[in-house]
Amino acid sequence: MKPFFITTAIDYTNAPPHIGHAYEKILADVLARYQRLRGREVFFLTGVDQHGQKVQQSAEREGIPPQEFADRISGTFLSLWKTLGISYDAWAATTAPLHRESVRAILSDLKERDWLYKATYSGHYSIRQEQFLTDKERGPDGEFGPEWGEVVLLDEENWYFRLSKCSEWLASFLESHPEFVSPGFRHTELSNAATKITGDLCISRPKSRLSWGIEFPFDSNFVTYVWFDALINYISFAGYGSRSEEGAAFRRRWPCDQHVIGKDILIPAHGVYWPCMLHAMGFADEEMPKLLVHGFWSLKGEKVSKSTGNVVDPAALAEIYGPTALRYYLMRDAVMGQDADFSEERLLLRHNTELGNGLGNLVNRTLSMTRRYREGSPNLVPLPADLSAHLEADAVTVKAFIAEMDAAQIHAGIETMVELVNRANALVDSAAPWKLAKDPEQADRLDAVLATLILSARTAATLLQPVAPDAANEILRQIGLPAISLDEETAIGTLPPGYVCGEPKPVFPRLEMQETGAPAA
């Protein structure tokens, strides 16, 4: 089976990460870890977009080379991914020589096959902002405002990609491949919008205006502009065009199973430019990747923006509440594709009720009773009907979990885990081991109940593993059993001979509200 290939958007190294960056990487990480749990080989690619005008300008302001500036910001991302446990297999930094050569080779190839041409654009140009202005920048009076400074009419040569040549192909591709974008409503949105995107795509900037980019191989006066540089990371870092082993690896990996992206870069970048670029490069329709589009996080109903200062710092949250609580909350509270509202109250609520009171307490009480009544080692006895029915229900839950996770419905997958935990906690109370322990005639029943609870707790920890790997592994360590296997028909299993459980220790200590330093709204 081909490896599961998943990517995230690469983040722009002009400013440090915010909660949205963290959400997207955690989302991709959970899906990657889930696939590994299923026994599938995974190639998880994430990274940073280091080129561009803003990086160049920010570096100039500080009087340092752009690479140094980009590397410093990249470091804040790398450090956050480490804290959050993002298990990527490859790191795409767009200033890497490998990527540069890949972009240049693709440009040369496209030019040779007449997909690129040079043309002159004339328009209004702001000298202060160093950019062409469109009608969007005109004020209500039809004039360009004072924020643009001196505006002149300017002619400029640039390289263009024949996007218009793809419009018919794209329309029919979208029509015949409704699975290209999920959730479905985003695909509809793209299909409706794609027909309105006309004209060719300008893919260069003259070096006189922008030097911080990848130079054109056949025209050294120009560098590659944004999307033609950034989008190619998805294949360049996966081995595309390589003559070494990586080239073979690419042919196994491609097409990408999930480009995880935010709703802001679906149209036109990933929904129009990217498939058209791949089409031009010669990829067949069956070799097109799939897009998974997530929503945004708001804060108290307000759009998160630097100008209003309501930025949530994921590094601070991870520091205060820990990566487990943060990962769990972000995955639990956001419905795939929908926007969600961030609140620390809900973060604490989800952690303390579902993880602490639910799963954590189940593990704690189960191990505690096993040690108290059986010195950690229940006798292996056949399970009576009610208890085998309980484990059978767990197996059904696991199947439901698999269905939800395969559909990238992480919030729903987590919910099935919670249901399993609730059922186990109810069993503790109905079976009342503390009563069984007082009655020697109920010794077998007590053994069977403890074994059932241990197996249920182990299954719950397994289902939690993609979302909260550290916590799940700690639970499994305390239980003293490995995760169940999700690769074939689910087996809930039995206790192995000689089984002894470990010592319980709260895995999800109750969290209290802390001062995060975030501005009050």
Added chain:
RNA sequence: GCCAGUAUAGCUCAGCGGUAGAGUAGGGGACUCAUAAGCCCUUGGUCGCAGGUUCGAAUCCUGCUACUGGCACCA
């Protein structure tokens, strides 16, 4: 302007033609293995508004309102 979507209990959401649901928060109870956790019971909604179709509508249709997103426009 065009195209989508959302509006259901204080909060987060499910239901999508057949007597309003879950979790959480609030109230009560029995228990004691456990992270003052867990279990059982329970309060709480004229399902955005107005019409229509139907024996019957959160559920289908039309209009309206509010909010969200995309595209186009912004002369």
